[in-house]
Amino acid sequence: MTQTTITLYTRNRCPLCDKAKATLLELKENWEFTFEEVDIETNDDLTERYGLMIPVVHLDGEEVGFGFIDKFDISNRLHEKSQSNELK
Template sequence: MEKVIFYTKENCSLCDDAESLLELFQQDYAFEIDKRDIYTNDAWLEAYHLLIPVVDIKGIQLNCEQMDFGTVEETLKTYLPREAQK
């Protein structure tokens, strides 16, 4: 199963919203969320501290300014397979 990397931090309402959006899309797309707290890794903190939440879908990164339903859906649709209809 594909992994979507989700860079986040605690006490971040934008991050909470982005995580809820990703969980919603898991109903239609086959992926696991690899949640990474940027405060546990200096490189992540330096790279993403002004951009979180950041979602990495097969190397395509969406930051806080791109974290909307349409953009996330279009990126998932382009790079990840849809779940088989149940």
């Protein structure tokens, strides 16, 4: 079974990013995944790609949310991912 990774693309002084991080850390209490936080301001390509969208959440490289991050939606995505991993 492969480890699931959630990546949060964020930047400093971003209240929505802070809320998204808190939401993901809450989910980590019930779901097993690796959490990565990437500051888009350290990379021009990321700033150009996500500058107006942050926070952006990727689940194993797939974009699953941006802006307001919905805990229920991400939880459903994690559930779907765990089900598909069990079938492999």
